[in-house]
Amino acid sequence: MINTLLEENHMQENSILRAKYAAKNLDVYYADKQALFGINLDIMENQVTSLIGPSGCGKSTLLRCLNRMNDVIDICSVKGSIRLDGQDIYDDGIDVVELRARVGMVFQKPNPFPKSIYDNVAYGPKIHGMIDQKSDADEIVETSLKKAGLWQEVKDRLAAPGTGLSGGQQQRLCIARAIAVNPEVILMDEPCSALDPIATAIIEQLIDELKQKFTIVIVTHSMQQAARVSQKTAFFHLGSLVEFGDTDQIFTNPQNQQTQDYITGRYG
Amino acid sequence: MQEHIVSAFECELNSLKNKILKMGGMAESQLRMAIQALKTNDFELAKKTITADAELDKLELEIEELAILIIAKRQPMALDLRRVIVTIRISGDIERIGDLAKNLAKRVIAISGRAPQYLISGLDAMSDLAQQLLKDILNAYAHDNVQQALQVWRRDAELDRLYNSVFGELLIYMMVDKHNISFSTHLLFGAKNIERIGDHATNIAENIHYMVEGELISGERPKSDMTSISNYKFDENTDK
Numbered sequence: 001m002i003n004t005l006l007e008e009n010h011m012q013e014n015s016i017l018r019a020k021y022a023a024k025n026l027d028v029y030y031a032d033k034q035a036l037f038g039i040n041l042d043i044m045e046n047q048v049t050s051l052i053g054p055s056g057c058g059k060s061t062l063l064r065c066l067n068r069m070n071d072v073i074d075i076c077s078v079k080g081s082i083r084l085d086g087q088d089i090y091d092d093g094i095d096v097v098e099l100r101a102r103v104g105m106v107f108q109k110p111n112p113f114p115k116s117i118y119d120n121v122a123y124g125p126k127i128h129g130m131i132d133q134k135s136d137a138d139e140i141v142e143t144s145l146k147k148a149g150l151w152q153e154v155k156d157r158l159a160a161p162g163t164g165l166s167g168g169q170q171q172r173l174c175i176a177r178a179i180a181v182n183p184e185v186i187l188m189d190e191p192c193s194a195l196d197p198i199a200t201a202i203i204e205q206l207i208d209e210l211k212q213k214f215t216i217v218i219v220t221h222s223m224q225q226a227a228r229v230s231q232k233t234a235f236f237h238l239g240s241l242v243e244f245g246d247t248d249q250i251f252t253n254p255q256n257q258q259t260q261d262y263i264t265g266r267y268g
Numbered sequence: 269m270q271e272h273i274v275s276a277f278e279c280e281l282n283s284l285k286n287k288i289l290k291m292g293g294m295a296e297s298q299l300r301m302a303i304q305a306l307k308t309n310d311f312e313l314a315k316k317t318i319t320a321d322a323e324l325d326k327l328e329l330e331i332e333e334l335a336i337l338i339i340a341k342r343q344p345m346a347l348d349l350r351r352v353i354v355t356i357r358i359s360g361d362i363e364r365i366g367d368l369a370k371n372l373a374k375r376v377i378a379i380s381g382r383a384p385q386y387l388i389s390g391l392d393a394m395s396d397l398a399q400q401l402l403k404d405i406l407n408a409y410a411h412d413n414v415q416q417a418l419q420v421w422r423r424d425a426e427l428d429r430l431y432n433s434v435f436g437e438l439l440i441y442m443m444v445d446k447h448n449i450s451f452s453t454h455l456l457f458g459a460k461n462i463e464r465i466g467d468h469a470t471n472i473a474e475n476i477h478y479m480v481e482g483e484l485i486s487g488e489r490p491k492s493d494m495t496s497i498s499n500y501k502f503d504e505n506t507d508k
């Protein structure tokens with residue numbers, strides 16, 4: 001067990017990292033107010049990238065661009081390009097529904113549907129046509145809940161409403177729901193801000209495991225969380241990307257004074 | 269640099285710094301007392317130096333506790349994190365400097381005034397320089413002054429050179445008359461104690477550099493202690 005873990009780590013370190021996303025000269029506006037300024041950022045495959053910065057600096061805005069959730073905001077417009085596996089996701093020919101299946105999202109407040117635990121997980125695969133028969137659904141529900149580390153706790157009450165779970169369990173249910181459609185990327189916007197330290201630790205452990213299969217982008221206000229879970233960290237300030245680099249370096253020896261001030265609690 | 273939003277954090281970091289400066293000042297005066305005791309063959313002063321060391325140990329513990337508390341409470345990052353970690357290391361170095369001064373003081377009693385002033389003055393010169401290095405390194409620490417830290421780092425070679433010449437003198441004394449061997453050996457160890465104090469000052473210099481710059485000093489430190497085995501140049505052909 002330990003050996004295979006070591007090997008996996010080793011492989012990860014040795015394998016050449018590939019950019020899953022490449023944002024180029026990305027500008028985002030809400031009506032005529034600009035929220036992001038010329039963002040250039042590569043997000044590496046099978047890594048956790050954290051987005052940090054003071055409130056209103058544009059973290060959620062960037063995250064929402066990555067699966068075009070901004071489309072639902074009328075006044076929001078995007079310039080520049082974001083490539084996912086080399087293809088610009090803002091191209092006209094892109095199927096947004098398919099894009100959102102490839103790029104799942106987990107929100108700050110756990111938001112299960114007012115349905116059973118089972119249906120919460122099976123819903124996505126159903127609408128994406130991934131299920132032909134009941135046994136497919138059963139399998140997807142079980143593996144997704146297992147990957148989200150929730151199976152043991154809920155396997156005897158799959159018909160119970162998802163909203164009846166604890167906050168931490170609900171958040172893991174939302175993660176199970178996100179991974180049920182077999183996405184390539186998972187976006188998380190402050191996924192632990194409503195959770196206690198134990199539930200947070202469980203989610204963090206889960207994020208660490210999930211990065212083997214998925215590329216993860218997480219917005220967090222906890223510097224310690226960013227330091228713990230991510231390999232790359234991007235610091236934003238007033239809509240600009242100030243510093244981007246290896247998490248280890250950003251939190252021990254940031255190169256930019258603004259980054260330093262922010263992560264050491266001097267920003268203000 | 270801006271102050272922390274949480275001013276209590278700022279206070280705790282300052283208190284850490286002040287404790288280090290206090291420790292450093294005490295170690296410096298211990299060294300001064302030890303060499304004074306040696307020069308004047310003053311047992312009382314030697315004993316006072318030896319007992320004073322307990323105070324340093326106590327301060328080191330206090331610094332460690334405060335540092336641990338800061339890490340637990342504030343979870344410092346970046347420069348702050350390096351500052352706290354480095355403070356723990358520096359307090360360790362200063363504690364060792366105190367031990368070395370104590371060691372020197374113990375030799376006063378062992379030598380019991382049998383050593384000629386001429387030889388003692390060699391140790392006195394070493395001690396003068398060591399005290400200067402200590403003063404400078406504490407000043408560098410107090411002001412995050414990397415340039416001054418680097419100066420100390422380089423100047424340690426002077427102390428090594430002084431040690432080499434004291435070493436040579438003592439060898440001659442020992443060869444000339446076997447009655448000189450006992451006190452010469454004590455003086456030799458005493459000189460080595462002072463030389464080691466310089467090494468700790470350079471450790472502190474390296475830590476200050478890391479604290480401020482976030483990187484280790486690049487390049488080898490100039491070393492001039494020719495008596496050390498590690499500096500002996502082996503003939504490359506001999507082991508064939």
Ligand SMILES: Nc1ncnc2c1ncn2[C@@H]1O[C@H](COP(=O)(O)OP(=O)(O)OP(=O)(O)O)[C@@H](O)[C@H]1O
Nearest residue numbers: 030035053054055056057058059060061062073075
């Ligand atoms: N739907 C919207 N309509 C208009 N302006 C918006 C909208 N969403 C965000 N903004 C503005 O865009 C800027 C960036 O907001 P965003 O939500 O991306 O920040 P954030 O970094 O996620 O902040 P927080 O840490 O508080 O969540 C802010 O000035 C915000 O007021």
Ligand SMILES: [Mg+2]
Nearest residue numbers: 059060061219
């Ligand atoms: Mg946000």
